[in-house]
Amino acid sequence: MRALTQDRYGWEHLRVGEVPDPEPGQGQVLVKVRAAGVNPYDWHYATGQPLVARAMMGTFTGPRPLVRGADLSGVVVAAGPGVTQYAPGDEVFGFGTGGTFAELALAEVGSIARRPVDLTHVEAAAMPMAAVTALQYLRAAELRAGQHIAITGAGGGIGHFAVQIAAAWGAEVTGVCGPRNAAMVRELGASEVIDYTKDDVTAGERRFDVVFTNAGRYSLRALGRVVVPGGLVLANDGSREGLLGPMPELMTAPLVSRMRPYRILNVSATTSGEDLGVLEGLVADGVLLPIVSATYPLERAVDAIRQVAGHGHARGKLVVTIS
Numbered sequence: 320m321r322a323l324t325q326d327r328y329g330w331e332h333l334r335v336g337e338v339p340d341p342e343p344g345q346g347q348v349l350v351k352v353r354a355a356g357v358n359p360y361d362w363h364y365a366t367g368q369p370l371v372a373r374a375m376m377g378t379f380t381g382p383r384p385l386v387r388g389a390d391l392s393g394v395v396v397a398a399g400p401g402v403t404q405y406a407p408g409d410e411v412f413g414f415g416t417g418g419t420f421a422e423l424a425l426a427e428v429g430s431i432a433r434r435p436v437d438l439t440h441v442e443a444a445a446m447p448m449a450a451v452t453a454l455q456y457l458r459a460a461e462l463r464a465g466q467h468i469a470i471t472g473a474g475g476g477i478g479h480f481a482v483q484i485a486a487a488w489g490a491e492v493t494g495v496c497g498p499r500n501a502a503m504v505r506e507l508g509a510s511e512v513i514d515y516t517k518d519d520v521t522a523g524e525r526r527f528d529v530v531f532t533n534a535g536r537y538s539l540r541a542l543g544r545v546v547v548p549g550g551l552v553l554a555n556d557g558s559r560e561g562l563l564g565p566m567p568e569l570m571t572a573p574l575v576s577r578m579r580p581y582r583i584l585n586v587s588a589t590t591s592g593e594d595l596g597v598l599e600g601l602v603a604d605g606v607l608l609p610i611v612s613a614t615y616p617l618e619r620a621v622d623a624i625r626q627v628a629g630h631g632h633a634r635g636k637l638v639v640t641i642s
């Protein structure tokens with residue numbers, strides 16, 4: 320099959336080529352990939368940034384698996400031993416294992432769900448990592464109706480889902496984004512939009528119950544200043560590079576939380592098929608819609624990953640179309 324592969328860190332090592340077809344193991348299905356969402360996760364693997372994360376991404380010199388991509392939407396073509404939930408022909412979306420920028424991909428049955436009937440494969444492929452991360456953060460925050468939440472990176476992958484979910488739950492949403500995305504963020508449910516090129520959300524008199532930071536490289540101390548006493552900072556901006564990236568701030572967050580009048584929370588999103596089902600329900604209810612601003616053929620998947628690298632400026636989601 321054709322796939323975007325990489326045996327060493329660095330953009331120059333990404334190439335589309337032939338690799339052996341994967342075979343489903345216990346509890347896995349083999350999916351013919353129709354579309355695969357692009358995430359900053361793919362940039363981390365492509366470049367091996369931050370360096371400390373290489374311990375989790377593979378070896379110090381190269382990523383594992385060899386095929387890039389995490390999200391997928393497609394059609395089951397084979398079921399591995401022990402799989403009763405899915406059969407060939409079923410249309411699914413979710414998290415692949417072993418890479419999804421490929422004609423075929425494996426997925427654990429617990430990490431996929433049936434494709435929402437209202438969404439195309441391209442739209443469904445835009446959801447898994449970004450929408451599940453948004454949902455798991457807002458749930459961990461126990462966000463309630465009437466609370467005021469500020470969301471940075473509101474026009475990007477996680478942010479545009481978070482704006483919609485928070486608004487659907489009855490929260491008052493302030494979206495922080497660039498001027499290009501302001502109208503979209505308002506349409507998605509934000510009652511107020513802060514254009515970060517003109518105003519600084521961490522300055523001024525505004526106070527929020529929750530600040531959910533996905534971009535902007537704000538210091539947690541600065542964000543803490545704009546939450547109410549007892550408020551919450553959801554620290555999810557992983558865009559820093561270098562040796563340690565965002566790790567020092569995140570590792571000291573529990574200690575800092577004890578010394579300051581606000582809490583800091585970092586959630587490591589899990590590949591939950593159950594949460595994909597929750598999102599499917601929100602789509603069916605008409606309160607959640609993925610915005611896909613561009614699609615790329617497999618041959619140009621690297622260009623798509625570059626768009627979400629570091630301090631990226633993606634609008635909604637970018638999706639690689641495979642077949």
Ligand SMILES: NC(=O)c1ccc[n+]([C@@H]2O[C@H](COP(=O)([O-])OP(=O)(O)OC[C@H]3O[C@@H](n4cnc5c(N)ncnc54)[C@H](OP(=O)(O)O)[C@@H]3O)[C@@H](O)[C@H]2O)c1
Nearest residue numbers: 472474475476477496497534535557558587588631632633
């Ligand atoms: N915790 C987890 O398990 C988990 C899972 C997935 C991803 N992540 C992390 O989540 C972060 C966000 O991911 P994503 O998929 O949403 O990224 P994305 O799709 O690239 O979106 C980032 C958005 O931020 C906006 N932006 C850039 N600079 C900004 C600024 N100064 N202030 C406000 N917005 C700004 C960009 O557009 P404009 O500038 O044009 O508005 C873009 O829309 C990444 O750092 C990623 O590593 C964490």
